Amino acid sequence: MATSSSKHPSPETLATYLAGELPTEEMEALREHLATCSHCARLVLDLDRFEDLQPPAGREPVSDAEVEGAWRDLHKRLDRGSD
Amino acid sequence: MEDFREPFGEAHQPCVEPLSKQNPHEKRFRRLFERLYRPVTHFFTHRGFSPEDCRDLTQETFFRVYRGMKTFRGEAGLKTWVFTIATNIYRNEIRDRHAEKRSADEVSLEEALEQGRPVFGASPVEPVDELQDPLDRVLTDERARLLREAVVDLPPRMRQCVLLWLDQGLRYREIAVLLQVTEDTVKAQLFQARRRLHGTLGEHFEELG
Numbered sequence: 001m002a003t004s005s006s007k008h009p010s011p012e013t014l015a016t017y018l019a020g021e022l023p024t025e026e027m028e029a030l031r032e033h034l035a036t037c038s039h040c041a042r043l044v045l046d047l048d049r050f051e052d053l054q055p056p057a058g059r060e061p062v063s064d065a066e067v068e069g070a071w072r073d074l075h076k077r078l079d080r081g082s083d
Numbered sequence: 084m085e086d087f088r089e090p091f092g093e094a095h096q097p098c099v100e101p102l103s104k105q106n107p108h109e110k111r112f113r114r115l116f117e118r119l120y121r122p123v124t125h126f127f128t129h130r131g132f133s134p135e136d137c138r139d140l141t142q143e144t145f146f147r148v149y150r151g152m153k154t155f156r157g158e159a160g161l162k163t164w165v166f167t168i169a170t171n172i173y174r175n176e177i178r179d180r181h182a183e184k185r186s187a188d189e190v191s192l193e194e195a196l197e198q199g200r201p202v203f204g205a206s207p208v209e210p211v212d213e214l215q216d217p218l219d220r221v222l223t224d225e226r227a228r229l230l231r232e233a234v235v236d237l238p239p240r241m242r243q244c245v246l247l248w249l250d251q252g253l254r255y256r257e258i259a260v261l262l263q264v265t266e267d268t269v270k271a272q273l274f275q276a277r278r279r280l281h282g283t284l285g286e287h288f289e290e291l292g
Contacts, residue, residue, distance in 0.1 A: 011170035015163045020263060027263070028239070034261050035243035038251050041261055045253075046126060047166050048260050051118075053125040059134075062121045066138075071116055074142050078149060 009033065014044050108152065115161065116145055123169050130173060140176060144169045233283045237276060240264070244272040245280075 009017075009030060016022050017030050034041045046053060055061055123144050127137040147168050155164060234245050240262070247258045255273075259266045 008174075011167035011174075014170075015167055017263070018260075019163070031243055031262055032239070035246040036250070041247065041251055041253070043170060044261055045257055046129070047163065050122050050126070050162060050166050053122045053129070055125050055128050059128055062124050067117065067120050070120060070138060070142060071113070074116070074145055074149075077142070077146060 008037065008040055011043065014040065015047060018044060018047055112149060112152075115148070115165070119162065119165050120145070123165065126166070126169050127173065140169075140172055143172055147172070229284055230280070233280050236283075237279060240268075241272045241276045241279075244269055245276045248273060 013022070013026075013030070017027060022030065034044060120141065124137050124141045127140045128134075132140060144165065148165055151164075151168065155161075230249075234242055234249075237245060243262055244258055247253045247261060253261070255266045255269045258269045262269070
C-alpha cells in the first residue's frame, strides 16, 4: 500500500481541504501528499462519508443497548470530572 | 456542511460543568452523542482496534468533545470537529503503541542468546510469492519500474489520478473526492494517461490496459 514518508497534515488541515477552504498552494501540496499516502487518503474519504460509516464485514453493528451503556459510562466519568 | 454555530457559539455559556439535569447543554450533547457514537466507533473499528479498544477510544473522543465545547467556535461543522478529535486520538494511540512495542522489543544481547532468539536478521522480510516464476517476477518488477518512471513524468493532476487508481486501488468517485474534482475530470485524466503511457511504454504497457 502506498505511504508517504513526508509529514502527515493535521486532521484540521484535511478537514479544511475537504471544505474547499485551503489556499491554492497548500491545496496542491496536499493533493500531492494524498496521491502517495494511503493513510491520509483514507482519513479524507472517511471524513467525507463519516456519518454513513458502516462496520467492516464480520463485525457486529453497535446495538442501541451498547450506545445507552456507553452514554451511562461517559455520564459517570463526566460527573466525576476526571480525566 | 452543517453549521452548528447556534448551539455552541460564543454567545452561549461555556460547557465545562458536569452533566446534570440542570445543565442546559446536556440535551444537545446527548443528541450529538446518539448521532455520532456509531460513526466514531466504526472509524476506530476500520482501523483494526478490538471492540473493547473501540469503546474506550470512542468514549475518550466524546469526553474530549464535551470538554472542548468551551472553545468550539463553530468555524467548522460539529461533525468535522468530532472527526478531527477522533483522528487525533487515533494518531496518539498509534504513536503510544509503537513506542511501547519499541520498548518491548529492546532485548539485551545476552537475553536474546539465552532465549535462543536470532540476533541478526530478525527484522521482518517482505513475503515473496513462491509460486511465481523467477523470470516472471523479474519481468513484472521491470514493468513496474518502467511504469513508475513514466508516471512521474505525467502532469501533476494526471499523475495524482494514476497513483490513486493504480497504487491505492481507488474508484473514480473516491479519487474525485480526494482531489476535489469531478468524476468526469478523473475519467478524462485517466483516459489521457492511458494514451500517454501507451505511447511511452509501448509493449510494456499493460497495467492500465
